[in-house]
Amino acid sequence: MAKILKPWMRAMWVLAALSGVGASQALQVTDDRGVVVDFERSPQRIVSVLPSLTETVCALDQCQRLVGVDRYSNFPESVRGLAQVGGGIDPNIEAIVALRPDVVLMAASSRGAERLRALGLKVLALEPRSHADVRRVLDKLGQLLDVPDAQRVWRVIDASVSAAAQSLPAKAKGVRVYFEVNSGPYAAGEASFIGETLTRLQVRNIVPAALGPFPKLNPEFVVRANPDVIMVGDRNFSSMEGRPGWTGMRAIQSKRVCVFTAEQSDVLVRPGPRMAEGARIMARCLLDKLS
Helix, strand or coil, rough: HHHHHHHHHHHHHHHHHHHHHHHHHEEECCCCCCCCCCCCCCCCCCEEHHHHHHHHHHHCCCHHHHEEECCCCCHHHHHHHEEEEEECCEECHHHHHHCCCCEEECCCCCHHHHHHHHCCEEEEEECCCCCCHHHHHHHHHHHHHCCCHHHHHHHHHHHHHHHHHHHCHHCEEEEEEEEEEEEEEEEEECHHHHHHHHHHHCCCECCHHHHCCEEEECCCHHHHHCCCCEEEEEHHCCCCCCCCCCCCCCCHHHHHEEECCCHHHHHHHHCCCHHHHHHHHHHHHHHHHHH
């Protein structure tokens, strides 16, 4: 009797094992819109329509899964050769569909998500805006891409920001900083991920959290605040000194203005794995201007 049952039991065990393997491959991910997205297995063909998400996929060593990116994704170098599918505001739906992606990664504020879903594509909307968001998105993408210990990337970021803070002299503590992200002027306030990094560097942001992460300011606000150091991209710096009253500000008179290159600005304004490098760029700015 035992000899008769053994093959049957063995077959049932194999079926159960195969069923278990299939179950382990299926997954659910809830995105930032609260939409639950089901996957039969970890997606192999990915389109990313947000630079910070592109960089996060690559930081998790899964760059090879990307088949298309937005026009602003330019890091690492390997993504520059991929098909471009527009931007978050104007995604090229036809180009995305033609790439046959298993998933499209885009910001929660991006347009086109519903149309893509209506066309049968899976869309995961993720939008990191703070340090905590970067950690959360790492977890989500680690789950999606079946990458164990995705938080290793955050630990590097966290340790690097702490090291950047420790590299600054005592006289940098409490220095009042204005960080301009766009010539509106739009500033990086205390509530932004850039503001959070400045706080960890132990300097004071002249734009309080109450004004929001990236508020548009009246230029007179900055004149009245009279910052010690200004941080700005070279694309916005040219118009700065022509603003009424700005030449009289402490930072401009003492030449404590850090003008970042386009490449540095890309690093600084993207909430993702290169925030560690962003902290080092800001720390070097402070060391240079306060020496």
